[in-house]
Amino acid sequence: MNTTLPEDVFCAITNQIPKTVRLSLFISLARAVRKVTERTLLFAQAQGSPKFAAMLYSFYSGVLDTLDMVVTVRTFSNGAAKKTGLYFASRFQRLTMPTNRQIHIAELPKGKLGVDHFKLVEASMPKTAAGQVLLRIRYLLIDAAMRAWMLGPTYRAALKAGDVMSSAALAEVVESQSPEFRPGDIVYTDDAGCQEFVALDASRLRKLDNIEPLSHLGNIYGTAGLTAYFGLLKIGSPQAGETVVVSAAAGAVGIFVGQIAKLKGCRVIGIAGGQAKCELLTKDFGFDAAVDYKAGNVYQALLAATQGGIDVYFDNVGGEVFEACLFNMKPHGRIVACGVVSAYDADPTKGMQTVRGVPAWFISRRLSMRGFIVSDFYAEREQAIAELKNWVRSGQIKVRDDIVEGLQNFPTALIGLLAGENIGKRMVKVS
Numbered sequence: 001m002n003t004t005l006p007e008d009v010f011c012a013i014t015n016q017i018p019k020t021v022r023l024s025l026f027i028s029l030a031r032a033v034r035k036v037t038e039r040t041l042l043f044a045q046a047q048g049s050p051k052f053a054a055m056l057y058s059f060y061s062g063v064l065d066t067l068d069m070v071v072t073v074r075t076f077s078n079g080a081a082k083k084t085g086l087y088f089a090s091r092f093q094r095l096t097m098p099t100n101r102q103i104h105i106a107e108l109p110k111g112k113l114g115v116d117h118f119k120l121v122e123a124s125m126p127k128t129a130a131g132q133v134l135l136r137i138r139y140l141l142i143d144a145a146m147r148a149w150m151l152g153p154t155y156r157a158a159l160k161a162g163d164v165m166s167s168a169a170l171a172e173v174v175e176s177q178s179p180e181f182r183p184g185d186i187v188y189t190d191d192a193g194c195q196e197f198v199a200l201d202a203s204r205l206r207k208l209d210n211i212e213p214l215s216h217l218g219n220i221y222g223t224a225g226l227t228a229y230f231g232l233l234k235i236g237s238p239q240a241g242e243t244v245v246v247s248a249a250a251g252a253v254g255i256f257v258g259q260i261a262k263l264k265g266c267r268v269i270g271i272a273g274g275q276a277k278c279e280l281l282t283k284d285f286g287f288d289a290a291v292d293y294k295a296g297n298v299y300q301a302l303l304a305a306t307q308g309g310i311d312v313y314f315d316n317v318g319g320e321v322f323e324a325c326l327f328n329m330k331p332h333g334r335i336v337a338c339g340v341v342s343a344y345d346a347d348p349t350k351g352m353q354t355v356r357g358v359p360a361w362f363i364s365r366r367l368s369m370r371g372f373i374v375s376d377f378y379a380e381r382e383q384a385i386a387e388l389k390n391w392v393r394s395g396q397i398k399v400r401d402d403i404v405e406g407l408q409n410f411p412t413a414l415i416g417l418l419a420g421e422n423i424g425k426r427m428v429k430v431s
């Protein structure tokens with residue numbers, strides 16, 4: 001990696017800007033560069049009074065709205081200007097030094113997650129050791145379970161204050177000290193951390209096809225699609241004509257569970273928060289009915305919507321929605337225990353929500369409920385992806401990406417997801 005002028009920083013320096021022709025050329029150049037680079041620094045040097053400089057600054061800020069910075073300085077021909085020049089030179093140097101922006105956990109939440117639980121930190125660029133690969137992160141894959149990682153140990157170790165926030169990611173190889181990877185390769189890693197760059201052992205990476213749009217690798221062909229596929233087909237075993245209910249139905253996993261169940265000839269009911277999401281599910285994604293759990297009395301609403309009970313319940317949320325579904329289960333029904341979104345953003349001292357009267361109900365209804373982690377089925381991943389690709393190509397499955405721009409927006413992206421802002425898979429586009 002170049003340590004003096006990284007490829008993602010462009011510096012345009014111009015003199016005497018107010019000449020119309022030079023100005024328009026300069027603007028086109030800056031815009032063109034912006035399209036292909038991560039950061040652009042426009043360093044505009046102008047002669048004149050501070051008032052003139054301020055006017056120029058506001059003009060550029062308006063016209064060059066995609067640039068990070070517009071700086072006007074007066075000519076460097078006297079002592080004061082030299083000082084100004086040195087100030088900007090040092091700022092420029094700082095901006096051109098390759099750094100790695102990271103999202104750290106400032107403090108672990110005791111109740112609801114807020115932006116103050118995170119902080120943006122500029123760290124130095126990671127270096128690769130033998131067998132390692134330097135990655136530029138393209139998309140962080142946001143999952144409600146990230147909130148659970150802040151509660152305590154789950155299927156992975158708990159996070160603590162001061163850690164770089166964890167995240168799975170799609171990334172591009174920048175440098176490689178492993179024969180398996182070359183610059184330009186696209187990879188998936190289940191723990192890249194919320195940051196711009198990371199150096200990881202090659203064994204922690206999975207090479208992916210470079211497809212368009214790249215984001216689909218983190219969505220239908222990633223954990224969301226595979227979780228829906230394996231959870232529904234391997235554990236739910238839906239049969240044509242059966243009734244399948246899925247919660248967080250407009251979320252990343254739920255939206256595919258419903259569509260796959262429809263492909264298998266089932267009657268599908270989605271549970272989601274709000275009328276708008278419910279309408280989207282029935283109008284755009286082919287669900288037969290949808291229940292708005294925020295409208296209250298989910299049990300009654302499900303009783304009416306399912307027309308006789310549930311054969312397969314794909315549970316993404318737990319809590320009260322789970323209870324309402326449980327007591328609507330038909331004999332020999334199957335419950336796919338996938339996630340517990342309703343419990344993640346809660347006060348950890350209150351623990352996970354509990355369900356009353358479960359054992360007796362399980363016995364009398366001969367129900368089965370089985371938890372799973374998507375990786376349990378990774379031996380069959382390639383076949384699953386091939387089938388998902390066919391369904392997407394033939395238009396039988398629609399894919400919805402929910403993309404938030406910019407690493408700095410990771411905290412609001414996760415908080416918003418927990419509040420139900422997302423439709424489909426939420427990702428943070430880092431580069």
Ligand SMILES: NC(=O)c1ccc[n+]([C@@H]2O[C@H](COP(=O)([O-])OP(=O)(O)OC[C@H]3O[C@@H](n4cnc5c(N)ncnc54)[C@H](OP(=O)(O)O)[C@@H]3O)[C@@H](O)[C@H]2O)c1
Nearest residue numbers: 145248251252253272273316317339340341342373374420
């Ligand atoms: N077992 C596995 O291997 C595996 C793999 C991936 C994901 N998961 C789990 O699967 C679940 C779904 O993940 P996802 O990525 O599809 O979800 P998602 O896209 O992250 O969406 C989460 C949705 O949950 C809903 N929600 C939030 N609070 C809720 C509450 N109190 N009650 C009911 N719904 C609530 C929100 O939608 P509304 O507007 O509808 O409220 C939100 O959009 C999560 O629990 C995740 O951790 C498990």
